[in-house]
Amino acid sequence: xxxxxxxxxxxxxxxxxxxxxxxxxxxxxxxxxxxxxxxxxxxxxxxxxxxxxxxxxxxxxxxxxxxxxxxxxxxxxxxxxxxxxxxxxxxxxxxxxxxxxxxxxxxxxxxxxxxxxxxxxxxxxxxxxxxxxxxxxxxxxxxxxxxxxxxxxxxxxxxxxxxxxxxxxxxxxxxx
Numbered sequence: 764x765x766x767x768x769x770x771x772x773x774x775x776x777x778x779x780x781x782x783x784x785x786x787x788x789x790x791x792x793x794x795x796x797x798x799x800x801x802x803x804x805x806x807x808x809x810x811x812x813x814x815x816x817x818x819x820x821x822x823x824x825x826x827x828x829x830x831x832x833x834x835x836x837x838x839x840x841x842x843x844x845x846x847x848x849x850x851x852x853x854x855x856x857x858x859x860x861x862x863x864x865x866x867x868x869x870x871x872x873x874x875x876x877x878x879x880x881x882x883x884x885x886x887x888x889x890x891x892x893x894x895x896x897x898x899x900x901x902x903x904x905x906x907x908x909x910x911x912x913x914x915x916x917x918x919x920x921x922x923x924x925x926x927x928x929x930x931x932x933x934x935x936x937x938x939x
Contacts (some may be wrong), residue, residue, distance in 0.1 A: 814906040841908035845887045850875070860886060860914040862893075867913070869893050880935060884914035 772778045854872030858879060861867070869886060871879065875895060878884040881900045893913055896904075904911050 837907040841904055841911055842889050844900060844903070845889045845894060845896055845911055848896055848900060850897065852885060852895045861918075862886075862888070862913040867893065871895065871897070876936075880916060885912065885916070886914040887911045888913040 766774070769778070769783055770817050773780070773783065833922050849910070852869060852871050852874055852875055854870050856871055856873060856876055857868050858871045858876055859866050859868050875884060878898075879886070879895075884895050885898050885901050887900075887904065889911060899913065901915050902916075
């Protein structure tokens with residue numbers, strides 16, 4: 764009774780050594796195939812995950828590059844808009860304004876000075892020059908390229924109310 768079923772079948776003559784070996788090799792192959800199937804599935808899942816991650820990273824990178832190209836195109840168009848709509852300023856009056864924490868001068872006419880104070884004109888900086896532009900362009904420039912705006916009437920500091928001289932206000936058109 765200690766003999767295995769295989770040994771008993773061989774003694775009875777119902778099977779031979781060759782079929783026993785064939786059966787053993789098939790079982791081993793099935794066992795290996797099962798192991799390799801799970802390994803292959805795990806490897807293919809890992810590869811699919813890596814591919815999905817790479818594609819997501821590529822999509823994000825492409826989106827950022829596209830946004831950068833669009834922003835660059837808007838900035839280029841804004842620069843061209845400033846240059847194309849520049850108002851000639853060959854006046855004899857010196858208008859001083861603050862830009863980048865420094866006082867900058869620009870020569871304007873009397874009418875242009877009044878238009879600057881009223882907000883009808885603004886000052887933009889492109890290609891190393893300060894340019895007078897119509898006040899209607901300010902909002903568009905603020906949306907597309909705010910760094911081009913050097914000064915607008917809205918940038919003026921709020922006048923402080925001083926009780927020292929209430930009867931003698933400082934006029935807006937005071938020339939220094």
